[in-house]
Amino acid sequence: MPQTPATLDAVQLGSYFALMDVAGLLRHAVEQQLRDDGDLSYVQFQLLARLALDSPTGSERMTDLADGVVYSRSGLTYQVGLLEKVGLVDRAPSVDDERSVTVTVTEAGRERVATVIPGHVEVVRQQLFAVLSQQETRALGELLAPVREHMRSAPPRSATTRRRR
Amino acid sequence: MPQTPATLDAVQLGSYFALMDVAGLLRHAVEQQLRDDGDLSYVQFQLLARLALDSPTGSERMTDLADGVVYSRSGLTYQVGLLEKVGLVDRAPSVDDERSVTVTVTEAGRERVATVIPGHVEVVRQQLFAVLSQQETRALGELLAPVREHMRSAPPRSATTRRRR
């Protein structure tokens, strides 16, 4: 295999670091806005948004939520517990499988998402899209979409290709 | 201002989520490799790499380190403390300013970085660059570099543009 040197060239390094930095900075900015405007963590927002905006029924099983978000099961239990405590979601055993727990957004949960969205969008626009043209935005998405597919197909929690020591 | 609706179009949303997802998944993969191969967290690796590879002297002030990494001061104190405890860095008061602390990589620290780098590079290549052509890799970097500049210039920890409630 001649084409796999143990180095990243300068272009690759630059892209890699830029990606990680941008995501980190964006996440910080977004988290602060969510905290200020709606008293939500990024994860909580993701969960609520997924339930309120993506799910037709407003409900999902814990496992499906965990798979959507990049997140551990136990962490999910914790965050959903917090959301339930403040009345933004309900939790109930699934009808067809007693093990499963179905999480459902409450009306208050939907309202909270609606409250937070405008500021959220505004931050993302200012931080990320302010410096990207429409074409560049499209290009970015088209570059990253297949990468995401690729990464999701190779589960990150167990696959390091090989493990030494 | 007619060009600032409180919405992100589908293309923007897709790019935004793809970016956050990819970065999150990549970070997971990388953290696992670092843990397995060198018993380092991602932050610790960033710190060591910056000292060992980017700094001519192998030293930096705590504040400069914190600014380079996206990280809180107290978190930095904690992690540098861990690194010092295992002998990968030294910590000493600065000569010119008694308040400052100068952190320096030790020889062991340099070796640790060297140990971890090949696997690290391999993970990044497999997760990220396996699905990107050379041109695409370049394009990604060129898209993100100005974004990073923009974000760094507007400090994320204090600027939410405006805060309600």
Add this chain to the structure above:
DNA sequence: AATAGGTGCTTCGAATTCGAAGCGATAATC
């Protein structure tokens, strides 16, 4: 239909994270 194994979620303890408050050291102002 009994047993063995797999699934879905939670509990637990340890580690990591942050912001606020605190402490000396330095800089700025008068």
Add this chain to the structure above:
DNA sequence: GATTATCGCTTCGAATTCGAAGCACCTATT
């Protein structure tokens, strides 16, 4: 040059995170 503000770092407590272990339920094998 004394006082006041600022800076650089650490300590502290609270919150969040994870993986491992545990528990209840479901599925497959016989």
